[in-house]
Amino acid sequence: xKKIILNFIILIFTAIMPCQAEMITGAIEMTDKVPKEFYGDxxxxxxxxxxxxxDLFDSTSVDIWTLTRNKDVITLMNPLSGARADIxxxxxxxxxxxxxxxxxxxxxxxxxxxxxxxxxxxxxxVDRISIKTYxxxxxxxxxxxxxxxxxxxxxxxxxxxxxxx
Numbered sequence: 001x002k003k004i005i006l007n008f009i010i011l012i013f014t015a016i017m018p019c020q021a022e023m024i025t026g027a028i029e030m031t032d033k034v035p036k037e038f039y040g041d042x043x044x045x046x047x048x049x050x051x052x053x054x055d056l057f058d059s060t061s062v063d064i065w066t067l068t069r070n071k072d073v074i075t076l077m078n079p080l081s082g083a084r085a086d087i088x089x090x091x092x093x094x095x096x097x098x099x100x101x102x103x104x105x106x107x108x109x110x111x112x113x114x115x116x117x118x119x120x121x122x123x124x125x126v127d128r129i130s131i132k133t134y135x136x137x138x139x140x141x142x143x144x145x146x147x148x149x150x151x152x153x154x155x156x157x158x159x160x161x162x163x164x165x
Contacts, residue, residue, distance in 0.1 A: 031072045033092035037118050041066050041155040046127060046147040057129075057145040065151065076101065095119065107134050114149065121153035 042065045051057050066077040076099075077084045091098040096117040103110045109132050116125035127149050133141040 030089045030092060031069065031074060034069070034074065034089055034097050035092075035095055035118055037095075037120075037153075038097065038116070038123070039067050039069055040153055042123070042151040043154050044149055044151045046149045048145060049126075049148050050146040051144065053143040053145075056131075056143055061147075064154070074099070096125075108132065109134075116149070116151070123149075123151040125149050 044063045044065050046058075046061045046063070048057055048059045063078055064080050066079060068075050068077070074087050074089060075084065076087050085101050085103070088100045088102075089097060090100050090113075096115065098113065098115045101112045103112075110129060112127065112129045114125060114127040116123045125148075127147045129145050129147075131143045132139055133143075
């Protein structure tokens with residue numbers, strides 16, 4: 001009986017392992033496609049273009065974003081607010097990257113999706129944020145905002161800039 005159970009467990013792990021390896025490889029490959037120019041410190045100006053709740057979201061803001069990478073994990077930090085989050089890369093097409101950051105709390109979940117295009121020491125794009133609020137497990141409110149964003153590199157210049165090319 002023990003031999004049958006052991007063989008069954010080995011069979012299950014053999015079937016599962018290739019799927020996990022594909023998922024991990026896919027995440028690393030997508031992270032590898034992010035242009036290196038995105039990493040560093042950025043001054044980011046955001047202007048609200050759409051919202052369902054003007055009282056919740058600022059119409060304009062200026063922030064500092066720091067993007068770093070350690071192996072297959074990209075981290076976005078804001079030293080002004082103290083915010084820090086590991087972000088997921090959803091898509092990369094040339095110099096355009098779609099990131100995603102999900103945050104889940106017991107009564108709230110948020111999804112932030114910046115889509116940014118880099119050109120030299122600047123990026124432009126859109127940052128969409130959806131916040132769902134729950135009470136007793138039921139959705140009671142959903143707020144949405146869309147910002148046009150413009151970033152200017154303040155440190156971590158591309159190698160061409162460092163070498164004067």
